[in-house]
Amino acid sequence: MQRFLQLPGAVVRPGGRGAGAADQEAASPVLAPEGGPPPWYQALQPEELRWLQAPEEDTIPEASLEGPGPEPGQSQSQPLRHDDLKEMLDTNKDSLKLEAMKRIVAMIARGKNASDLFPAVVKNVACKNIEDPNQLIRASALRVLSSIRVPIIVPIMMLAIKEAASDMSPYVRKTAAHAIPKLYSLDSDQKDQLIEVIEKLLADKTTLVAGSVVMAFEEVCPERIDLIHKNYRKLCNLLIDVEEWGQVVIISMLTRYARTQFLSPTQNESLLEENPEKAFYGSEEDEAKGPGSEEATTAALPARKPYVMDPDHRLLLRNTKPLLQSRSAAVVMAVAQLYFHLAPKAEVGVIAKALVRLLRSHSEVQYVVLQNVATMSIKRRGMFEPYLKSFYIRSTDPTQIKILKLEVLTNLANETNIPTVLREFQTYIRSMDKDFVAATIQAIGRCATNIGRVRDTCLNGLVQLLSNRDELVVAESVVVIKKLLQMQPAQHGEIIKHLAKLTDNIQVPMARASILWLIGEYCEHVPKIAPDVLRKMAKSFTAEEDIVKLQVINLAAKLYLTNSKQTKLLTQYVLSLAKYDQNYDIRDRARFTRQLIVPSEQGGALSRHAKKLFLAPKPAPVLESSFKDRDHFQLGSLSHLLNAKATGYQELPDWPEEAPDPSVRNVEVPEWTKCSNREKRKEKEKPFYSDSEGESGPTESADSDPESESASDSKSSSESGSGESSSESDSEDQEEEKGKSSESEQSEEESGKRKMKKRKKVAEGQGEGSSSDEGSDSSSSSSESERTSDTEEEQVEPDSWRKKTPPSSKSAPVAKEISLLDLEDFTPPSVQPVSPPTIVSTSLATDLEGLTLTDSPLVPSLLSPVSGVGRQELLHRVAGEGLAVDYTFSRQPFSGDPHMVSVHIHFSNSSETPIKGLHVGTPKLPPGISIQEFPEIESLAPGESATAVMGINFCDSTQVANFQLCTQTRQFYVSIQPPVGELMAPVFMSENEFKKEQGKLTGMSEITEKLTLPDTCRSDHIVVQKVTTVANLGRVPCGTSDEYRFAGRTLTSGSLVLLTLDARPTGAAQLTVNSEKMVIGTMLVKDVVQALTQ
Amino acid sequence: MLTAPSSRPSGLARLQGRKGEVHLQPACSGPRPKRFRLVGVPRRASAQGEDLAIHGEPEYQQLGPQPQASALEDKLLTHLNRRPVRGWRPDELGKMIHSLFLINCSGDIFLEKHWKSVVSQSVCDYFFEAQEKAADVENVPPVISTPHHYLISIYRDKLFFVSVIQTEVPPLFVIEFLHRVADTFQDYFGECSEAAIKDNVVIVYELLEEMLDNGFPLATESNILKELIKPPTILRSVVNSITGSSNVGDTLPTGQLSNIPWRRAGVKYTNNEAYFDVVEEIDAIIDKSGSTVFAEIQGVIDACIKLSGMPDLSLSFMNPRLLDDVSFHPCIRFKRWESERVLSFIPPDGNFRLISYRVSSQNLVAIPVYVKHSISFKENSSCGRFDITIGPKQNMGKTIEGITVTVHMPKVVLNMNLTPTQGSYTFDPVTKVLTWDVGKITPQKLPSLKGLVNLQSGAPKPEENPSLNIQFKIQQLAISGLKVNRLDMYGEKYKPFKGVKYVTKAGKFQVRT
Secondary structure, rough: OOHHHOHHHHOOOOHHHOOOOHHHHOHHHHHOOOOOOOOOOHHHHHHHHHHHHOOOOHOOOHHHHHOOOOOOOOOOOOOOOHHHHHHHHHHHHHHHHHHHHHHHHHOOOOOOOOHHOOOHHHHHHHHHOOOOOHHHHHHHHHHHHOOOOHHHHHHHHHHHHHHHHHOHHHHHHHHHHHHHHHHHHHHHHHHHHHHHHHHHHHOOOOOOHHHHHHHHHHHHHHOHHHHOOHHHHHHHHHHHOOOOOHHHHHHHHHHHHHHOOOOOOOHHHHHHHHHHHHHHHHHHHHHHOOOOOOHHHHHHHHHHEEEEEEHHHHHHHHHHHHHHHHHHHHHHHHHHHHHHHHHOOHHHOOOHHHHHOOOOOOHHHHHHHHHHHHHHHOOOOOHHHHHHHHHHHOOOOOHHHHHHHHHHHHHHHOOOOOOHHHHHHHHHOOOHHHHHHHHHHHHHHHHHHOOOOHHHHHHHHHHHHOOOOOOHHHHHHHHHHHHHHHHHHHHHHHHHHHHHHHHOOOOHHHHHHHHHHHHOOOOOOOOOOHHHHHHHHHHHHHHHHHHHHHHOOOOHHHEEEEEEEEHHHHHHHHHOOOOOOHHHHHHHHHHHHHHHOOOOOOEEEEEHHHHHOOOOOOOOOOOOOOOOOHHOOOOHHHHHOOOOOOOOOOOOOOOOOOOOOHHHHHOOOOOOOHHOOOOOOOOOOHHHOOOOOOOHHHHOOOOOOHHHHHHHHHHHHOOOOOOOOHOOOOOOEEEHHHHHHHHHHHHHEEEEEEHHHHHHHHHHHHHHOOOOHHOOOOOHHHHHHHHHHHHHHHHHHHHHHHHHOOOOOOHHHHHHHHHHHOOOOOOOOOOOOOOOOOOOOHHHHHHHHHOOOOOOHHHHHHHOOOOOOEEEEHHHHOOOOOEEEEEEEEEEEOOOOOOOOOEEEEEEEEOOOOEEEEEEEEEEEEEEEEEEEOOOOEEOOOEEEEEEEEEEEEOOOOOEEEEEEOOOOOOOEEEEEOOOHHHEEOOOOHHHHEEEEHHHHHHHEEEEEEEOHHHHHHHHHHHHHHHHHOOOOOOEEOOOOOOOEEEEEEEEOOOEEEEEEOOOOOOOOEEEEEOOOOOHHHHHHHHHHHHHHO | OOOOOHHHHHHHEEEEEEOOOOEOOOOOOOOOOOOOOOOOOOOOOOOOHOOOOOOOOOOOOOOOOOOOOHHHHHHHHHHOOOOOOOOOOHHHOOOEEEEEEEEOOOOOOOEEEEEOOOOOOHHHHHHHHHHOOOOOOOHHHOEEEEEOOOEEEEEEEEEEEEEEEEEOOOOHHHHHHHHHHHHOOOOOOHHOOOOHHHHHHHHHHHHHOOOOOOOOOOOHHHHHHHHHHHOOOOHHHHHHHHHHOEEEOOOOOHHHOOOOOOOOOOOOOOOOOOEEEEEEEEEEEOOOOEEEEEEEEEEEEEEEEEOOOEEEEEEEEEHHHOOOOOEEEOOOHHHHHHHHHHEEEOOOOEEEEEEEEEEEOOOOOOOOOOEEEEHHHHOOOEEEEEEEEEEEOOOOOOEEEEEEEEOOOOOEEEEEEEEEEEOEEEEEEEOOOOEEEOOEEEEEEEEEEEEEEEEEEOOOOOOOOOOOEEEOOOOOOOOOOOOEEEEEOOOOOOOOOEEEEEEEEEEEEEEEE
């Protein structure tokens, strides 16, 4: 780094200064009160500037202090020369600059003030580097420049930031984002301009920039939530590839955002599972018909229907979930708090496991996590119950951890687990750590108040503790017993007697006070002992602590009122003692009490009510957790930890009553030709929601990375007309979509051109700087992109479980089911066919900026199918008497059984009356085939439609699955016959593996067919699209450009299905399918050939 | 960004970090100047809004090396810049980490680093106060609130890393970062100790400068840092001291810009090797009667990868379903794991933790050892009996070795007179810690430790019998039964050497008595 920080050697060390500078500075000449140097030296002593400082001490005339900031006319003696020098510095001739520098140095050496030349010098030192061809140097120069905390250079800094924000290199843009808060803290007047830069950078699509710019946003303009709208979906989608620190910042910002933009998911929990799909249709409608009349419908939707989760809300939840697996505790916590604050109750459970995992981390992490778990476990006890044992305490835990764990254990205790919990507590009571023991006793008290069943057990246990040798234990027990007794005093006269005896021994003031209060309160239960206790206390009154004294007065008053015969004198004695006590509280209390209880000649009106006042029944105390209601602070925040608002804490907003317009997050489609312009290329997600395939459900269609985008695109085009109503706008969307996603789609002429242009530009700009990008050989780049494609898909996967959990299930079982499913080993995997490894994700792909993308056959593979054949009719509306049923193959793993084909059944009711009790009747199935029925649909109102998922195990055959579709009144015989391509699921494979496996499947298992590809079917992406539409296969990378490879496994037996298409440019092609299952192979060949030649 | 002057005074140097600048002053031989107490310092609630200070602690007597700076600076600032100086209020100074202090166990602040403006050392007094209050070093609260700052600290390797925060920030963010700093020191210097940090003070500052920019983490991946700043070697430090050059990389790093942020580019090895250590730790609580209250297996796979180029690895297991809850290094393709239960990744270069996992308590956990114990203290007598025997239980036919038993005896224990049948024992009468180094178990003759305990006379007998903390190690065994199936490499042509090692250890293994 050093080299671009330093001035040329001659400049830096004039006249032997330099090395000694540090010492001199330590003596702090700049702070000499009379010197009055400009303030910026405080903020900055980079080495190269130190020389400027030399003359200050002696030569600044007092007058110069009056000179204002940037353009000071100071040093009036030589203004001309300075202009002169400035001019020289501003030229672009190096020799002149050097000369100027030399002169400045000479000036300084002679003790002249040259501080007004500072900006010019800075410009030459740092700014020059800002234009350096090497991106790292540019970035570092900006970092240096922005670290100089001198008001004069604000304009320069602003310029530099603006420039860097549109730099070609993402790293430089990241640095620009970092510089924004620095400049803002230097001069907050720049806010408006900085917001412009932030806005621009927010639109950036690289993962490198995302975290930093959101951080800048949070610091400069967190209130400008409107800037987020357009970038919301992009941020959600990028999230998984952002570095850990950025993830935390983005997640916490998005939590706030979601709280302002979406409706609370906790209303109408039960309806929730069913609805997201509807939401999709809703938004689809909306988007298809534009922001006109339909908008009202969408807005009204939540009001009409009980609750509909905004698809964007869902997107956020889905895309953050994989991050629970992060190695960074901060990220896990960030996701956990997001789920806690934003997710429907049924889904919050997923965070528990990850949080429990963090308990194995460093003790500081444990401390913070336990604080948050303590708060969460009050609101959502069920979530942590399965992990009860993970909160058991070890004798080696630090005390603060022990106490937090105890808190959690207490919160988790319920009717069922209380015996186990109490047994644990018993162990803890014997601990050597007395603070911990005290906390345990309190915890027992809390359990006893909360769980009535064990109250007596706890009480007895606590009474036993009264004979403990340790006074602290006894004292704490007394305090807790007092609280418990207050709940049912009548039954416990014995315990009160026992406690009364303890007054002789216990010295802990709180405990003594508690006993006295108890005796006084329940003196009628211990009529004989009470006066005696008072006698003893009167004797020792002067030596007692203040709280004890107050309770003695209290006791005396109560006894006087109930048993004045025995205690009158004692009471008077006590009150007299108290009258002269040193503590004014006690004196006051004594005076007050005397007036109340002793009838005097003035006969205060109150004294008649003394009994009512003193002996009023008092409500039992509620033993509450100190973590109760702490969740009004955003979890995971510093404020939550401290239970006090920290500086700069931003309140977590309440959910809005009505959802704000969701269309603000729709992103404009960039114009085709301008695509190469980074700023204009905003993410566009709209088409996802308007994708007309209901069968793929909301989960994937919302997932808007270019793969699935283009995939769904290709899909919907293949089944045109199947959409709801909006085929026109749909196709428009597709068009635009292609434009967007085809950064790499070479088949399109335009994009090809554009790409060329871009490539050239990149080569110019980044060539020198980024050797690694270019240096990395093609294999590495492909393998990298493979990774990113995977991470992109992650966003899709986890949700498929959630979606398929039956809609009716209650919260707890769902959570459980999810965790169980988590373990499930989906061999025929993934929602989407595991897409070919060559896919480049949005996020990292833009990082590459076309550097490493070879234009070869890898590119078109961006297309991967979302689902197979379009909707098929199961039951016609006429035959079904108003009930129309369609089905689609969703190509997602069926959650219950990986061997089953997941079939989405769409019902719609076009009759006048509601259809009730839709379910599957006794199926008549060929041997081997089995069906997992969908949960019964209770009622389908007229005009409504619903979707259900069922699984069918076709046993790797195309036999027909016949079953009955029953309503309350009717039965319809229906059948589903799968196309052969749906009997398989894609597998991930490398080229080598593919070849190896193919080698094993020759002879009988190999089926070959020659064909001629029509002209319309020669571009890569069409071929891939056609094949993947026919068969649910995943693309395998391939070295040669004319060959396409796909791989999959049959669902039931898991036999490999390998498909190779060798296409010559002339159109001649050869299709090979290798599979053990010859029937499937033959049929597949037939289907594929048909699809390709049509 | 700013590096220390290359010609630096030799010998121990005391450092003062100031406004991002490193100053080296002649060594200050004595201990840290007397800690200034906070007696009488008014603790204003929180009126940050009104002070216009560069330093956040205007009302402190600044006894340190920055005497009465703030007030004067303020004056000058307002004087020189006619327009109102805004943006200096603490709440506008930006978030995240402001300063870092490293403090050793005896309470010396031996290194400080400021990213924004200087915060006086005196802010650490709040930390010392909390430290005094806590009986144990581990009990210092990680987050302390002071009138103008928040202190977030971690305790690592007998050092406290105390960071100064001014505004709301997720505490775990800071804690995680501080641990990352400590990890980096460990990685660079082999240990994270005061001596190592002092010896490599220039590198330490360079690292801190790169890791945090304006208080926000910048480069934290070890692979990238190592490209920016070379780790010290003896040879290099000799060369540097002769030539006066520094450890800053001469060639500019490319790593930050590669599309794989955790791997440096252009890695070359003559021997290409990939080693994986599967380390499983058994966390358990065994109750008095010998039954298991709680048991869980916590595992990690640590990798040491020395492979040239850009290898793409996939590691598969025989029984991946065992892994219940997994957390990943960012290099792992989450999706592949989800769909195929295969770990597929382009590794960072060098050592790193690939995954950590948990085998949940739902599965039965084999407990390899049992302990028979009889510890008793006689009433009204100043002695007690102590007798423990260790034996193998479910050890899968492997030898259990490296057994150590640690017992925190009650305070009243004065001394212990024991005889081990095997190994050796020590009892520290100050900390009351009994350590018995057993070694291996031979089933023929079970190791035992018997004898008398001397108690303080007159003191009541201890309530609780102490828990026994047990350490052991079993080589070549993963107790969960996890087995690596195969490691495949793609993307490179050469054939690497691959190795997997299994170890089972006791984690937090506690026997209640």
